[in-house]
Amino acid sequence: MANEPNTTHGSPSWLQHSSRDPAAARKFYETVLGWTVSEMPMKDGSNYPAIVVGEAPVGGFSPMPGDGGWLAYITVDDVDTRLAKAKAAGAVIVSEAMTAPGVGRMATIADPFGGRVALIDYTKA
Incomplete structure (x- = not known):
């Protein structure tokens, strides 16, 4: 059975970049890596700049300014259970569990060693 990142527990499934200048970060990576970045429509009517490799979106650039750099999303079987285990x-807990309509349930943690990851369950959209 193939590893499906959006359904396999423990699998990295998405990368998101945030910076103080999202447009400049996007241009940097388009130039350096030759990435295609396409506007992906969201359920709330906004667009999300998605990194497309081949024909599949694999990550994106946060449209909101921030200074977090890259954040990996890890698919989990249950965000709330895994959040409690992490704590x-x-x-x-960097961001409490929340449900993003059309995406899934997610939360962000900082591990005791300085790393940050987001936990996500796409089935809870």
Whole structure:
């Protein structure tokens, strides 16, 4: 059975970049890596700049300014359960669990070693 990143627990499934200047970051990576970035329509009527490799979106650029750099999204079987386990193991909750309509349930943690990851369950959209 093939590893499907959006349904396989523990699989990296999305990359998101945030910076103080999202448009400049997008242009930088389009130039350096030759990425195609397409506007992906969202359910709320906005667009999300998605990185497309081949024919599949694999990540994107946060349209909101921030200074987090790259954030990996890891598919999990249950965001709330995994969030509780992460907290018990010493993680700091960066963003509490929330449901993004049309995307899924997600939360962001900082592990005790300085790394940040987002946990996501796409089935809870």
